[in-house]
Amino acid sequence: MAGIDGFGTQFKRGDGAVPEVFTALANVDNIDGPSLSRDTIEVTTHGSPEQWKEYLGGLKDGGEVSIDVNYDPSAHDSLVADLDDKAPRNYKIVFPDGRATTWSFAAVMTGFSSSAPHDDKLSASLTFQMSGKPTIS
Template sequence: MAGIDAFGTQFARSDMAETDPVFETIANVTDISGPSREREQIEVTAHDSPDKYREFVKGLKDGGSVELTLNYDPDSSTQQLLDDDFEEDSLRDYRVVILPGTAEEYTWEFSALITALGDEFPHDDKAERSVTVKITGKPDLSLTGV
């Protein structure tokens, strides 16, 4: 396969119920980026490193972030939940669902906190909201298709 059509990808948040948590899809998301995982590099270069090249070993991994862009609607109940998530002190579970409702559906699941909310109101374009969701721990990608 050469690629997939990303249209319909969803970002959802958990209600954090102890048993059978419910994930609610956030409305009017136009762009989703991430998770953007990273790994530290630890330099171990020494005076006797071969051919005067720096040497590295693998360090800690970072689950990264998910970046969202939304058509901002202050009346949207799901968008208001993001404001609530920003204000709370505890972590929350989120999902990015790729190809939802298909046999090829994949889901990223992770615990995270919202680190940034930004609203834009240009004089000649739509109102937008940008959201940065910082992942804590390891994000998990799994085939969840039916």
């Protein structure tokens, strides 16, 4: 197989209850991320071979997840509360790969930007900063 069609991927938001229930966000048309990265720690010394810098792996960062939606105020304005909340909330990205591979993570919403052009659909972009280690299942 050459690839997997991304159509049907879901972005889900947890309700914080126990047990937690996740609901798919309506009208998502694009999901970017997570954008995992790792810092490096330079450990170069006067004895480093042939004056080449040397590094160790440092702290890891889950990065950001951003989603674009066909903006519906009645479906999406409740998410502004996530922007007001300092505590991370649980989210999931569920892929349509036959196994329903899922990235689960805690994140803080860091951005909510809507657009209402005169000649196109209402849209919004939402940005989430991951907090801690994501899990893949």
